[in-house]
Structures are given as structure tokens and as C-alpha cells.
Amino acid sequence: MIPRPDSAARRWPGSAAVVSVRAEAAGPRGAAGRAVPDALAALAAYGLLALWLSSLSAPGIPLQLAGLGAGAMVTGAAAASVLRRAPRFSTPADRVTLLRAVLAALCAALAVPQLFTGPRADLLIPVLGGLAFALDGVDGAVARRTGLSSTAGARFDAATDAGLVLALSVAAAARVGPWVLAIGGMYYVFVAAGRFRPHLRGSLPPRQSRKAIGAFQPFALLLPLIPGIPAAAAVSIPVAALALLAFSFGRDVVQLERRHRAVLLESGAAKAGSGPITP
Numbered sequence: 001m002i003p004r005p006d007s008a009a010r011r012w013p014g015s016a017a018v019v020s021v022r023a024e025a026a027g028p029r030g031a032a033g034r035a036v037p038d039a040l041a042a043l044a045a046y047g048l049l050a051l052w053l054s055s056l057s058a059p060g061i062p063l064q065l066a067g068l069g070a071g072a073m074v075t076g077a078a079a080a081s082v083l084r085r086a087p088r089f090s091t092p093a094d095r096v097t098l099l100r101a102v103l104a105a106l107c108a109a110l111a112v113p114q115l116f117t118g119p120r121a122d123l124l125i126p127v128l129g130g131l132a133f134a135l136d137g138v139d140g141a142v143a144r145r146t147g148l149s150s151t152a153g154a155r156f157d158a159a160t161d162a163g164l165v166l167a168l169s170v171a172a173a174a175r176v177g178p179w180v181l182a183i184g185g186m187y188y189v190f191v192a193a194g195r196f197r198p199h200l201r202g203s204l205p206p207r208q209s210r211k212a213i214g215a216f217q218p219f220a221l222l223l224p225l226i227p228g229i230p231a232a233a234a235v236s237i238p239v240a241a242l243a244l245l246a247f248s249f250g251r252d253v254v255q256l257e258r259r260h261r262a263v264l265l266e267s268g269a270a271k272a273g274s275g276p277i278t279p
Helices: 022-057 061-083 092-117 124-134 138-146 151-176 178-196 208-225 231-273
Strands: none
Touching: 022 061, 022 092, 061 092, 061 151, 092 124, 092 138, 092 151, 124 151, 124 208, 138 151, 151 178, 151 208, 151 231, 178 208, 178 231, 208 231
């Protein structure tokens, strides 16, 4: 996960508006005691629901374990996001985000086996993914209404959005081909690149187009999962989503690289100007 809200965090809808630090200040007073119970509740909810749902699909024990493990990684990352805050706290908005993370994890648990067995003609993943998608933005609205918005909440929200997109891309890959995994993986490639080029973690001004493109990704991935969708639409809409996402990330990379180059030039000029004056 990235260390602060940045251009990657703002990729997904609902994450850019949560920018104050009131929750960090309020955490020790009211929300600190909720972090552990909320995280454990999310883990327990995922465990119980995933075991039940995976038993219904019955693709075989090895594939069930693979799916359960993938979903556990999503839920575990969400719980860790809440538990590793300093000071530790959990707000009502975080509980909404944890619910979304559990739904995304259930999608992953069901989607991974289908990469090997082929897609199932049911609405289970579309319903779970659609509910997680519908709840996107609710956590930000709850944070603003309760006055407990936070940078930690923004990071958590963005990571959950990315986890949902990745899970849905795995589900869509079973139907339209592995190329669609590029949609789910692009966020993580961008974040990984930021570890080698730290300036890629810099903040960028909010863009409505960035939010709109981010909101389009889950929709484009959910559409192929609905039984009866024409094959042309099931392929062409994710293709458009991938092109838009590549354009959006590419635009941000160019802007951040240009800013970094300008900073280096200004720094070099300042150093040259502060040198000793020779006759």
C-alpha cells in the first residue's frame, strides 16, 4: 500500500475527498477501541461466508483452497490496514470499507477457481461485486457526515477499490480472456513503480476524468459476468475500460515525471547560483 494519498489513490471513485486529519485526532478518544473488533469481525465474516459459498460451487478441494487463500489475502490486507494505524482507530466509514473488502474477497474466492474450471452461469459474483461497487462512495459520505475523515481512510478506501477491481478482473478473465487482468493489475504496477521512483507517489490535482475512469472499471468488469450479455459487448467494453485506464495512468506518469524533472532543474540552478563568485 502507498504511504499517503496520491495519484494512484485518487484513481478510484470516492477516495479523493477524504483528506482531513480529524479521525487521527479523534481516534484515541472514541474510535481506538473499535479497531481490533472491526478487523476481527471482517475476518470472521469472510471466513464463514467464503467457506459456505465455496462449498456450493464445489470445484474440488485444491481449487477451493486456492480461492479461499486469494480472498483471505484481500480481507487480511484490509484488516491490517486498520490495525497498523498509529494511533489505532476505526470509524463508521472504515466499517463500510471493511464490508466492501469482505465482498471483494468473496468475489476473489469464487473467481480464482473459475480460471481453471471455466465460468459458472450464475449471478453470485455479479451480485457480490455489484453490491461492493454500489457501496463505493458510501464510506466517504459517512466519513464526511460523521466528521471523521482521514488520510488513512482515503488510503484504505483506494486499496479496497483496487482489490475489488483486481478480483473482478480475475472473474472476467475466465470469460473474456487473461488480457483483462491488465485492468486489475495496473494499479499495483503503478504502486510498485513508486517504490523505485518515489516521485510517482506525489500528489496530483483532482480530476473528474480520473474519477470517472476509475468508476467505469468495475462496471466494465461486471458486465461480462452477467449471463446472456452479448459476446461483442462483453469484450468491447472491457477493452474500452483498459484503454481509458492506460491513458489515465499514463497521463499521471507524464505529469509526475515532468514535475520531478522541473524540481531537479530548479535544484541544480539554485546550487549553481549559490556557488562562490569568481572574478
